[in-house]
Amino acid sequence: MEILQLADYQIVIGDFWKNFHDFLKENNYAKIFILLDDNTEEHCFLRFKEHFLIEKTRTICIRPGELHKNLQTSQYVWQSLFDGGCDRKSSLFINLGGGVIGDMGGFCASTFKRGIDFIQIPTTLLSMVDSSIGGKLGIDFYDVKNSIGVFANPKKVFISTEFLTTLSQREVRSGFAEIFKHALIQDAEQWYNLLTINDLASVNWDTYIVPSLKIKQRIVEIDPFEKGLRKALNYGHTIGHAIESMALATKNPLTHGEAIAIGMICEAYLSKILRGMPDSDLKDITDFVLKHYGKYDIQFCDNQQLITLMKQDKKNESDAINFSLLNKAGDVAVNCTASIDLIVESLGYYRGL
Numbered sequence: 001m002e003i004l005q006l007a008d009y010q011i012v013i014g015d016f017w018k019n020f021h022d023f024l025k026e027n028n029y030a031k032i033f034i035l036l037d038d039n040t041e042e043h044c045f046l047r048f049k050e051h052f053l054i055e056k057t058r059t060i061c062i063r064p065g066e067l068h069k070n071l072q073t074s075q076y077v078w079q080s081l082f083d084g085g086c087d088r089k090s091s092l093f094i095n096l097g098g099g100v101i102g103d104m105g106g107f108c109a110s111t112f113k114r115g116i117d118f119i120q121i122p123t124t125l126l127s128m129v130d131s132s133i134g135g136k137l138g139i140d141f142y143d144v145k146n147s148i149g150v151f152a153n154p155k156k157v158f159i160s161t162e163f164l165t166t167l168s169q170r171e172v173r174s175g176f177a178e179i180f181k182h183a184l185i186q187d188a189e190q191w192y193n194l195l196t197i198n199d200l201a202s203v204n205w206d207t208y209i210v211p212s213l214k215i216k217q218r219i220v221e222i223d224p225f226e227k228g229l230r231k232a233l234n235y236g237h238t239i240g241h242a243i244e245s246m247a248l249a250t251k252n253p254l255t256h257g258e259a260i261a262i263g264m265i266c267e268a269y270l271s272k273i274l275r276g277m278p279d280s281d282l283k284d285i286t287d288f289v290l291k292h293y294g295k296y297d298i299q300f301c302d303n304q305q306l307i308t309l310m311k312q313d314k315k316n317e318s319d320a321i322n323f324s325l326l327n328k329a330g331d332v333a334v335n336c337t338a339s340i341d342l343i344v345e346s347l348g349y350y351r352g353l
């Protein structure tokens with residue numbers, strides 16, 4: 001078991017059932033609400049039923065996926081809290097799921113009656129290494145990802161890799177994108193370790209989760225409200241989020257990690273041109289992403305629409321599109337800007353691979 005202590009909450013990794021029981025015992029909440037989606041209800045909540053008494057627990061189950069991370073679902077969650085008699089003093093809200101559940105559930109909990117206690121129990125690799133910590137909560141609005149939200153911290157985060165056993169390989173691969181992004185922005189040694197991975201199905205994720213979390217922990221502790229350094233975490237996300245938003249409107253949406261992986265190739269290209277990142281790093285990043293993710297046909301992405309979406313990015317100041325780019329593997333630069341022509345060129349680099 002390992003505990004990471006942040007300013008006002010802990011992340012507890014391992015020995016899940018005991019730690020979770022202890023937490024409930026210490027706090028003695030009168031009512032517990034658990035937010036789930038259809039998949040985490042089937043695969044994860046079942047295990048809860050085996051381990052603890054659920055008489056004071058009410059579940060709120062929603063449909064899975066990014067398409068449902070919206071105002072309509074949030075309204076359903078708030079209604080369920082009202083109907084269940086949730087009050088601010090004695091209720092606990094549990095997010096049992098991936099980043100969609102964690103982001104939206106945390107948002108609903110921290111705005112309901114000006115905020116009720118909530119905890120994060122991430123069940124995807126992505127939410128274990130990334131979205132469950134750092135306090136960014138929110139929903140998508142007007143086709144713009146995470147455009148409505150708040151910063152608020154959970155009471156605790158409990159991480160247990162036992163939930164990963166039912167996760168599809170596609171979703172594992174999605175989470176892996178945030179693991180190698182963390183290495184690329186802050187830990188060159190870890191990046192060179194990751195480069196040796198050939199088969200994601202045979203990786204022991206316990207080895208990678210804590211180092212990856214520690215990178216995010218360091219960054220969010222220095223800059224909790226994204227005034228500067230925290231923007232580093234957005235490497236790959238300016239272009240990646242725009243692609244993810246456009247893919248959502250198609251019959252075959254990309255996962256968050258798949259879109260960000262494409263974004264990381266394009267932004268590696270920008271890094272080479274604008275930050276002098278070595279050619280060898282661009283080659284490593286490109287080959288690595290293609291090895292694990294293959295090449296996507298991004299025909300559905302019209303350049304102009306992508307640029308319009310990028311202009312809505314929360315990181316932007318005035319009219320310039322803001323990027324976090326790499327000086328080299330393990331060394332990031334925030335607050336970079338790129339011309340529209342160069343952004344289009346970087347998309348052309350990906351399309352031409």
Ligand SMILES: NC(=O)c1ccc[n+]([C@@H]2O[C@H](COP(=O)([O-])OP(=O)(O)OC[C@H]3O[C@@H](n4cnc5c(N)ncnc54)[C@H](O)[C@@H]3O)[C@@H](O)[C@H]2O)c1
Nearest residue numbers: 039043064065098099100123124126131136163166167256
């Ligand atoms: N707040 C942040 O700092 C932050 C950081 C990165 C990403 N995000 C957000 O996270 C979201 C993506 O998270 P995600 O990739 O976890 O997506 P997700 O929550 O949609 O989960 C992916 C899929 O896996 C299923 N699933 C979850 N756990 C499972 C399990 N144990 N077994 C079987 N199936 C399971 C879900 O039902 C879903 O279908 C995006 O909305 C992204 O914007 C937030």
